[in-house]
Amino acid sequence: MIALLAAAVLTLASETSAGQPKPPLAHATVPARGDAIKVGGDLYALHCLACHGDKLQGTPQAPGLMNSGAASVDFQLSTGRMPLEVPGTEPMRGPPSFPRDQIDAIIAYVVSHGAKGPDKPAVHSNGDLTRGRKLYEENCEACHGATATGAVAGFGWLAPALLQSTPLQTAEAVRTGPGIMPKFDERVLPQADLDALAAYVDSLHHPDDRGGYSLASAGPVGEGLVAWIAGLGITVVLMFAVGETLKAKPRG
Numbered sequence: 001m002i003a004l005l006a007a008a009v010l011t012l013a014s015e016t017s018a019g020q021p022k023p024p025l026a027h028a029t030v031p032a033r034g035d036a037i038k039v040g041g042d043l044y045a046l047h048c049l050a051c052h053g054d055k056l057q058g059t060p061q062a063p064g065l066m067n068s069g070a071a072s073v074d075f076q077l078s079t080g081r082m083p084l085e086v087p088g089t090e091p092m093r094g095p096p097s098f099p100r101d102q103i104d105a106i107i108a109y110v111v112s113h114g115a116k117g118p119d120k121p122a123v124h125s126n127g128d129l130t131r132g133r134k135l136y137e138e139n140c141e142a143c144h145g146a147t148a149t150g151a152v153a154g155f156g157w158l159a160p161a162l163l164q165s166t167p168l169q170t171a172e173a174v175r176t177g178p179g180i181m182p183k184f185d186e187r188v189l190p191q192a193d194l195d196a197l198a199a200y201v202d203s204l205h206h207p208d209d210r211g212g213y214s215l216a217s218a219g220p221v222g223e224g225l226v227a228w229i230a231g232l233g234i235t236v237v238l239m240f241a242v243g244e245t246l247k248a249k250p251r252g
Helices: 002-019 036-047 070-078 100-112 129-139 167-176 191-203 220-248
Strands: 151-154 157-159
Touching: 036 100, 070 100, 070 167, 129 191, 167 191
Parallel strands: none
Antiparallel strands: 151 157
16 A cells, blocks of 8 residues: 555656746757857856856855766756756756757857766667666666656655656766766676666566556555455445345245
């Protein structure tokens, strides 16, 4: 019962954060042949500078970006986690606040000013699902859940659901370690393993529920509860029907 309620709360929180519209932002237009770095600087000054500083050095409200390369910036912007509406709160997934060309412009600006973090990783679509499942079970399942629906990670943080993540976003999170998530560089997780893990997470978006309705992937506790309630209900109805039938029979 507790597991079913927890799964329902996490699912509702994930859907609410993903679907809640953000206030409109003032966007600069990226010309077809314009200077992307300059446009990125204009966008950074409008939406990022107050928290991250004019030299990417950070402020008391937000960390610096000198160790955030293209992968980290792309992950935070493409998943709608940044710009953060309320500084100091945990970034949650939502609709991106910028179109693709403006995200690329901000990335170009940040990287051109000395950010030295990982570049956007390459992801190949032919990852080994069996290997990916093993890697997920060993490194991800404890926080993100067996079916990637999210869970409580500890210290007041939520490990988000991964059911909307693209393979690239999954790979970026693995390489950069957003929030309290550990980062896995190529020495720890080689390219073939990264491809396998991204492919397996992507496969969880459309699970093969051969047993019928998945019940929000609540697991055996939730499934057992539904089976018990349904079985008991059907049994009571049948007993009542049989009893009424016997009472209606004439006694000879």
